[in-house]
Amino acid sequence: MAERVADPIIRLRGVTKTYGEGATAFQALKGVDLDITGGDFVAVMGPSGSGKSTTMNILGCLDVPTDGEFMFKDVHIETLDRDQRALVRRKYLGFVFQGFNLLSRTSALENVELPLLYRGEDKKTRHDMGMAALEKVGLDKWWDHTPAELSGGQQQRVAIARAIVTNPDVLLADEPTGNLDSERSVEIMKLLTQLNQESGITVLMVTHEPDMAAFANTIVHFKDGLVERIETGMRARVDA
């Protein structure tokens, strides 16, 4: 843990991302430099189209930068191939989407167990860890409900349980409360705060709402494909 705090767990240097080619090419990131300290709770803010999701997808190893360096735990992610990136996701990362992205017709527990299946955990371990993750998000009683039988807030909590079931180092959430009302949103934020503080998971979260960003310790502001400014030490201020 101590080592985590000292060294940045994530380091972006001159990261660019260009969508499309030729005349229709569009540069969404124009050279992003960013350090994220292990154990931090980071909110990413900025106007629509400023490159927040693009950055998150790169950080989540779901997409690759066009150019620049992406160091995760001192590994050059930009040099890895598809399968190696998949293994990084499997081992170290959890991702939460705005649209939940749960498998339909599949119970909450089975959705949560899925990452463990790909890790090759046995049935009992999967069940125990899956139930433990559901308990953390307060849905252990709903384990056998399918997404269609759960509210939006509950679905997002299942998605968070799925993201944390493997005890990842980093939890990435792209507008996790974007589809939820403010009451549900606050519940989710409290949950993320709790995970950050109790389990020491580094949390990166995109949000448009200052109310939600207020839960974070660091706020990174994006503008036009670049990091505009970083506010940090917010929690110390709140705690004080």
Place this chain on the structure above:
Amino acid sequence: MLGTTFTLAIRSILRHKLRSFLTTLGIIIGVAAVVAMVTLGKATTAAVQQQIASLGTNILQVRPGQGFGRGGGGPRPPDFEESDVEAVREQVAGVTAVAPQAQSTATAIHEGANWSTTINGTTSAFFTVQPWPLTAGRTFSPAEEAAGKAVCIIGATVQQNLFRNRQAVGERFRIGGVSCDVIGTLSRRGQAGFGGDQDDTVIMPIKAVQRRFTGNRDIRLMLVGVDETYDSAQVQSSLSDLLRERRNIEAGAEDNFNIFDTAQISATLTGSTTLLTRIVAAVAGISLIVGGIGIMNIMLVSVTERTREIGIRLAIGAIASEVLMQFLVEAIVLSLLGGVMGLVLAQVAIAIITPIMQVPWMFDLQINIVAFAISAVIGVVFGFFPARRAASLNPIDALRHE
């Protein structure tokens, strides 16, 4: 890893029952259609060939005159004599037996039942040339043949109409004023390609027929059995030479007899059944394509849904090959399931249809294997390739797929 893949595949199949059912249905229809079509086609071919075989394969039918529909006008060419029969048997190489035939028609009467039928006078060689199993009794003894005794072997139609299908051997009936003992009954041959009901016949020693019915010693037909190891055309030509000599036909003059080769007829008919088989194969190919398109449609329709699913799986850390493996197993399981059900359905259809079509039931292993294999391949290919494309996407693009 394989266990995991299998678990995932089975879960996915059970969870999407309608999709699984429709996919399987495409394969079931494809396999069943092809197997049923081809099997019924082959059964029809077999039925035709069976009729051809009932003609007897290597037989030359020799008649006076110049074949069907010719030889009008002029003096009627002479019939054959007993010495011709002997000469053919002794002097033509490759002849196994010669059965002379003399024909007449008469009404048979037994206990108030009467039936008009054809009387065929021949020798026991008739049964050598053209095997025709008896259901009971025996054929003529040499003594009965030599004496021209009034003994009869009756066909199934005569037995049915005169004896109401009861055992007839040992009975006596009257035919054209002659009292005749039944010494044998023939098995049923069924309709022949030509010449009506072969079972409507009474067979007697030729001497009896000549003396009591035709009133002369003429022989209207010789059935010549040809040894299978001989070329029937060769035998036919030496037979022709012999008969020309015996009938004093000058060189250059036309034959006043004709030889009808059943082997040739068989070859012609077999040729037409080959055509039938080809048509059936074409129909089968079309069924297979239709079935294949059905499978393809279902698979392609489910791609959108599945692409998002693939995106989710990739996002939570699955490797593309793992996801693909799951889809492959799914496709294989559904294809095999559909294939087996299709084969069963085909057998049921064949069992129901063959009696209606009056063709023999049959099981053709080859087409079962081929149809099963092709459908399985179609199922796997169309289940697998869309998935492969999806798995090659960036996870984020797969997730965004609409």
